Amino acid sequence: MTLPHPAADQISLPNVLSVLGDPTRLAIVTYLARNADIPQSCSQFLDYGSKTNLSYHLAKLREAGVTRAEVVGTSRMISLRRTELDARFPGLLDSVIAAAGELPLAGAASASRDD
Amino acid sequence: MTLPHPAADQISLPNVLSVLGDPTRLAIVTYLARNADIPQSCSQFLDYGSKTNLSYHLAKLREAGVTRAEVVGTSRMISLRRTELDARFPGLLDSVIAAAGELPLAGAASASRDD
DNA sequence: CCAATTGTTCAACAACTATTGAACTAAGGA
DNA sequence: TCCTTAGTTCAATAGTTGTTGAACAATTGG
Numbered sequence: 001m002t003l004p005h006p007a008a009d010q011i012s013l014p015n016v017l018s019v020l021g022d023p024t025r026l027a028i029v030t031y032l033a034r035n036a037d038i039p040q041s042c043s044q045f046l047d048y049g050s051k052t053n054l055s056y057h058l059a060k061l062r063e064a065g066v067t068r069a070e071v072v073g074t075s076r077m078i079s080l081r082r083t084e085l086d087a088r089f090p091g092l093l094d095s096v097i098a099a100a101g102e103l104p105l106a107g108a109a110s111a112s113r114d115d
Numbered sequence: 116m117t118l119p120h121p122a123a124d125q126i127s128l129p130n131v132l133s134v135l136g137d138p139t140r141l142a143i144v145t146y147l148a149r150n151a152d153i154p155q156s157c158s159q160f161l162d163y164g165s166k167t168n169l170s171y172h173l174a175k176l177r178e179a180g181v182t183r184a185e186v187v188g189t190s191r192m193i194s195l196r197r198t199e200l201d202a203r204f205p206g207l208l209d210s211v212i213a214a215a216g217e218l219p220l221a222g223a224a225s226a227s228r229d230d
Numbered sequence: 231c232c233a234a235t236t237g238t239t240c241a242a243c244a245a246c247t248a249t250t251g252a253a254c255t256a257a258g259g260a
Numbered sequence: 261t262c263c264t265t266a267g268t269t270c271a272a273t274a275g276t277t278g279t280t281g282a283a284c285a286a287t288t289g290g
Contacts, residue, residue: 013214018136022248023129042267053249055268060247074257074266091210099128099204137278157237168279170238175277189236189287 003062003069008084011065016089019064024048025057026100029066032080033097041075118177118184123199126180131204134179135211139163140172144181145215147195148208156190 020026028045045054058078061067066085070077085093135141143160160169173193176182181200185192200208 013211014136014138014141016136017132017141017211021129021131021133021136024248026129026132043265049248050250051267052251052269056248059268076267089210089214091206092214095204095206095210096128096132099207139278158235164278165280166237167239167281171278174238186286191237 003071005062005068005081006065008065008081008088011084011088013089015064016066016085016092019060019066020096022057022060024053025061026096028057028061029080029093030097030100032067032078033082033093036080036082039077039079041077043075044078118186120177120183120196121180123180123196123203126199126203128204130179131181131200131207134175134181137172137175139168140176141211141215143172143176144195144208145212147182147193148197148212151195151197154192154194156192158190159193 020029027048031045032040042054042058043051045058048054049057058067058069058076062069065081068079068081070079080093082093135144142163146160147155157169157173158166160173163169164172173182173184173191177184180196183194183196185194195208197208
């Protein structure tokens, strides 16, 4: 069970770039890239914003063709559209994720609580 | 004679991405990358928008650290900050420019008038 | 000095973006 | 069935973005 996603050839570069230009969404994408093996639900990202806000950002990412959302029970499993993005924009995601590595927000969901 | 530019380490990834997310600016950057050997003045880009509008977009690019502007007489010579961007975000510019290759707007300034 | 060229700044405006709380839908478990 | 859990949709709002025309500044050339 899946909800509407753009086809691979409909994914627009300017669109992808501006969607990744938001710090919250960049953090989500970075997290997804680093945990691609583990299926992620929306609630994984509650550190990044409110439930409503996350819903908004995750919709933006999905509509831009950056992520895939699969409905599983009451949850949605979010994943990066790695293969399609790599085919369409070779090296882009890799360089973005590598560069985002230094970003403060990027690690917030995994481990940053040492106070 | 140069005007204010951000230092290389002040260049922010989300900022660069959202600045490149605008089709006009992406076209400018693509054009600059393909004509890096030839110095480009602002007026080179008048195909992409009005004088005022270009001034706006070129300022955005400069403030984000993507381009450099050098004052020469009454003109400003615009260039990509290739070295600095490549050092800070390795592979990013290359993949963006390669991907932008397919974009319709990208070639408008060089050669597209065949009507 | 006066005019032309090159580009910036300003005020205005419509359109879009991110964020919020309240209300809603849909599935799962007691 | 009723409640909880997971997430969406809606309306409102504050802030930002792209675009425009008019006015301005700075350099060059007569």
